[in-house]
Amino acid sequence: MIEYLSPSKQHTELYLTQYGMEDCLPGHFFGPAVRTHYLLHYILEGEGIFEVGGKKYKLRKGQGFLICPGVITYYQADTVNPWTYCWIGFNGTLAESLLRNAGFSITSPILCYERDDAIYELIMSMSQSQSYRHARETRLTGLLYSMLAMLMEFSPNKLPTPPESRAEIYVEQVQLFIENNYAQKITVGDIARVIGLNRSYLCSLFHQRMNMSIQDYLIRYRMNKACEMMGNVELSIGDISRSVGYHDPLLFSKMFKKVKGDSPRHYRALSQASSSIDSN
Structure with a gap:
């Protein structure tokens, strides 16, 4: 499942470009390549690797990775226990600062969230937003804010704020x-x-x-x-x-x-x- 979105000028601070979910085949990979927007993957099952900036991360269920615009990345599903992941693509003038508040950056791209199924449920809510005839973009933007707020609240990546x-x-x-x-x-x-x-x-x-x-x-x-x-x-x-x-x-x-x-x-x-x- 994947859906691409065509944002209007209504939500320039933060907007979705795509979202989706995939049950990957063994060894399925993408890259090396760059993206034009932020892309956050979250692993629902299985495992795989993510490479960026000369570093390789072996990731599993409950973890994820952030791809930043213009950065070369590569990721591949495990050949024995391939991952199933969901993802959201987004951008906007506030995207970088909101991600930074959640502890994410080019040098800190790994997500660890093993509390509950909230990320999966938010992706499902995005899919169900198709029933909105006149306010779908606003609904999707609200769900994106909710996801980032949740990560800002619970992510262990967050750096302590100096006094x-x-x-x-x-x-x-x-x-x-x-x-x-x-x-x-x-x-x-x-x-x-x-x-x-x-x-x-x-x-x-x-x-x-x-x-x-x-x-x-x-x-x-x-x-x-x-x-x-x-x-x-x-x-x-x-x-x-x-x-x-x-x-x-x-x-x-x-x-x-x-x-x-x-x-x-x-x-x-x-x-x-x-x-x-x-x-x-």
């Missing part, structure tokens, strides 16, 4: 959470729970990196968004207040003046006057 890098990741997670949720009634405690860190530790870490508290960052972010909205004459100050997470307009005005040094109404009037002068 300094972890700190940067946590700060980025705080910033991203605020970016996506500033319009809601959120607290620092909410952010810490979502990220999965102790509140005090996260606050200390953020302050060390950003030289301000999470609360101050949240307030400044909201006020900057409010300033962006001031140019929309259809929005009242109350509308803007609610849109940046403040249901009390008086509290919003107080915080706005604290950050921007002026009341929202006066700031808007000055901004509109400046825009009028610039247009003339």
